[in-house]
Amino acid sequence: MKIISFATQKGGSGKSTLTLVLAAALAVDYKLKVAVLDCDYQQSIVKTRVQIDEESLQLLKESNPDATYPFDIFSIDLNGIFDFVDNPENDYDLVFIDVPGRADGDDVFNALTACDAVIVPLVADYLDRASTAEFMHILQTIKTEADKAEIPFEYFGISTKRSNNKEEQEMDDYVDALGLARFKSSLSYRAAYKRASTLYSLTTPAYLRYVGGDKNVSEEIHAVCNELIERMELPIKSVTE
Template sequence: MGKIVSFATQKGGSGKSTLTLLLSTCLAVDYKLKIAVLDCDYQQSIVKTRIHMDAANLEQLRETDPEANYPYDIFPMAMTKIFDFIDNPENDKYDLVILDLPGRADGNEIFDALTACDVVFVPLVSDYLDRASTADFMGILHSIKSVADKEGIAFAYYGLSTKRTNRREDREMDEYIDEIGLSRLNSSLGLRAAYSRPSTLFSLLNPAYLRYAGGDKTVSEEIKTLCEEIIEKLELPVHQLTTAKNESAE
């Protein structure tokens, strides 16, 4: 089995499902990683994105390329089935398994799912309620890491700053994260319209889809930098960045 990660927090609206979509697609399309996403969120946002937004685009692609297919696998899954998936030898083919979990941390199922991860990335949104929620969630992750360290099991967690706008709130968040001692990624994502149009088929490093999503060079640079830092942190297989085909997404 490859690395198992989650973009997780206990507060809804932090962008964890959006992060999962954006990064899964770029890592699969542009970095050629074999990825499985386990959509364990009750809202099934990732499954719905594929069905309601990307299915028609895939059919359009197949008119000119019958072999066209989705770049990675998505599985709707109950949290109680996560370990069955991980323990199945047939799933050893994946470089990276990403768990999309509900935006809460008030039950044993969530706790158990987090223990399945090698790394948890915590989205950091710079407002007071998110800061307080992050502190609570940190306590859960710290307890998991304490047990993992005693058992000699690899487990780590990192903050990932999102929706940044260079406001005072961002500076206060930075100070707060330093104060509580949360390790975080150097990369971050701004508050950009293009991130509200994630796809399970088209990467934001694809110039045609980037234009469709209303993005610019800054968006592609942020995504590329974040993908490469995650690859380095997780020690994932390194593939040469490919140049996306100019496929339409209309």
């Protein structure tokens, strides 16, 4: 089991969207057994499933009684993360943890120590750059202690809402200067990502057309999934092009 959190100390960076987009694609296209732990106070991932996707699933069951969600979601308090990951019955290939967008308490810090990797969404504006620098100190502290204990822990940046302007290049240069390893792949600023689902993958052609996306969306998601699989040494079970 690999445990990954998309985390920042500033809201609005797209961490919950990243979690949804990648969880669905990795479960549907790559056949990984995925769980998402929604530990954020806003419970946006749980709400997406209950308030939006549950009705769609029931309609789908009318024609396909065996239809089900592609990955599991659990609403868990931050203090319950270790109980979940230490339970041998939870035999997932990959667990995503959606933590609150803050870093001002021991509960978030402790939750991040449960992870094999923390991925920091990077948004190109001044406030996000400053926030990223502060968050780096927290991750470096965890990395230092993990290395001493010989426990695997990595952290990376990934660009979200990318629009290929001057601020993006400034953000790239800033992150490189901080020494934060970055994903080569990224997600652009596209309306389709706002329609991320817990039932359908945005790489599924029918759903992609429904949300107004194009092949660039699918290509971006697959590029991020492939890089995540490589970096985290996840099992490759199947790939749907």
